[in-house]
Amino acid sequence: MGLRHSKGVPLPLRVQQEDDPACQGNQIDKSSESEVQYLVVFFKFAYFLNILPLRIQMSYDLDGTKTGYSIHSNKFQKVTCYLNMCIGGVYYTLKFRQHYTTTWYKNPAMYFNSANYLCDTLLMVVVFVILAKKAVQQIFLTPGLQSNALCCLALSTVGLYLLEINLDNSSLWQYFYADAANVFFMMPHGCDILNNVLAFIALYANCLHRILNAFGDILFVLVVLLVRRLVATFTAKLKPTDEHGETRSTSYCPLEVLTHFRWLKHVMTEINSSMSLVLGAFVVGNLPFYATNLLETFRDTSNPWMRLRYSVYCSYFFPSLFLAARAAKKAETVRCWAYKNENHRHLDPLQVSIVLHEVSGQPIALSSFGCLTINYGLFGSVVSIIVTYALLKTQFYAYPDQRLFPPNNTIIASFA
Known part of the structure; x- marks a missing residue:
């Protein structure tokens, strides 16, 4: 399921098991066309938002037959994308200076805000640049409707952020003008044209910061949905009945399950090796934010747009962690399957021992x-x-x- 970054080289849609006489010729469908839609949509959004210089497209033969997916890009998109990241990176580096102008011992939350800023902004710039430059990428996607909705939901947080600033300040432009003055050391009586350009850069960089933040989270959510789908497909092989409770028409072959298990282990290894930085940033970067800002969502004095924006963040942060944990737990059902006599009596005892060891020592989970x-x-x-x-x-x-x-008195001492 890997996508190689080479122009015009399509990749196979499906990977199937070789014919196995013990499994009576059954084949395992390890990849489907619908599963390649989640990040197809994600990369399309990122491409047109100028976050990534590439997108994934379907390739066709001369007769119109689908041959696979390939990565497409162009020089103009690459130049504008890297210029976009350079402008944002310089702005964020200068803006981080503001964290050192605050007396930290009077505001302990600044430690968490700084960690959140580094992981959600500066780190996301590095992640997206590396993702764009990587020659060989392991990309896994899921159905289109959910991914379209999630990407649109991520974009909505940018609009909510602007509405929140406009409500808290007399003017949206004046807010970014003051922000640019602090970041770029603007002189009060300097050139108006230069000051307006710097204020526009501040507006643009702030919007880019929110987009990077939101799409970094959405990328994790899409990976979680993919893993959940793959694990559900695998655990369905462990049951002799379908979702309606009826006996499957095809034979229930233990060797087929073991082959599918080994393939799932390989897929999870590839996902974790490709997305480890994103997974770590999602947890480490968001944990300080929610630990210090979740209370603001329920305060009566909070900005209503801010409360709505934080609610959107919570709507995919906590469910995605729960779904990832549930998929890891569901994958452990292979242990119960291996203990059943009607299954392991058809297998080599060494194979059963290896499976049980892998499930216990190296669980199928995002890491x-x-x-x-x-x-x-x-x-x-x-x-x-x-x-x-x-x-x-x-x-x-x-x-x-x-x-x-x-x-100078404690509450208990005051009553004494």
Whole structure:
């Protein structure tokens, strides 16, 4: 299912099992045309938004027969894309200077905001540049309707961000004008044309920052949906009945299941090797953001556009982690399958031992460089950390009456 970055070289749509007499000629459909639609749509959005200099297109023979998918690009798109990233990278590097102008011991949340900024912005610039330059890429996608909806949902957060700024400030342009003055050291009485150009760059770079942030998250969500689909296809092979409870017409071959299991292990290895940086950035970059900002979603004094934007973030952050953890748990059902006598009596005992060892030692799950494996344990840890810091942050909004509780006394001592 890999896509090689070479012009005009199509890639096969399907990979099928070789004929196996023990499996009575059954074939495993390891890839389908519908599964190649998730990132086809993602790369199309990223291409027209000038985030990536390439897109995936269907290739055809002279007679109109579909032959596979290939990556297409052009020099103009590459130049404009890298120029786009250079402008954004310079702006974000200069903007990060603002984090050091704040007294950190008076605002502990700046530690989390800095980590969130580095992972969600600067790191995403590096990720998308590397993704565009990689000669051989392992790209996995899922059905088109869901991916279109997710990409449009990601773009909506940019509009919500602009509406949020416009509501909090007297003028949207004045906000970015002041931002550019702080980032680019603009003089108060400098050239108006230059100042307006720098203010436009600030507006453009802020929108690009939100797009990179949103599409970095959406890329993780699409990978999760793909893994969930692949695991569901595999676990369906473990059941002698279909989803309607009827007995399958084809033979239930244990060797077929083992072949599918080995292929699924290979696919997960390729996904983790290609997407480890994105998976790590999704968890590490978003965890500080939700730990310090989730409470703002439920405050009555919050900007309504900000509350809506944070709600959109929550709508795919927590479900995607849960679906990834559920897929990892569901893949472990192969252990119960191997224990059944009607299955392992047709297999070599060494094969059964190897499968059980692989399931226990190297689970089928999304992982970031082997450090973060997304399972129910990680999901519970993330939720508990976010809830803990949200509860701690509520203490910053609690201002007791100074007449009842003097600043130098504790609440317990004041009642004594």
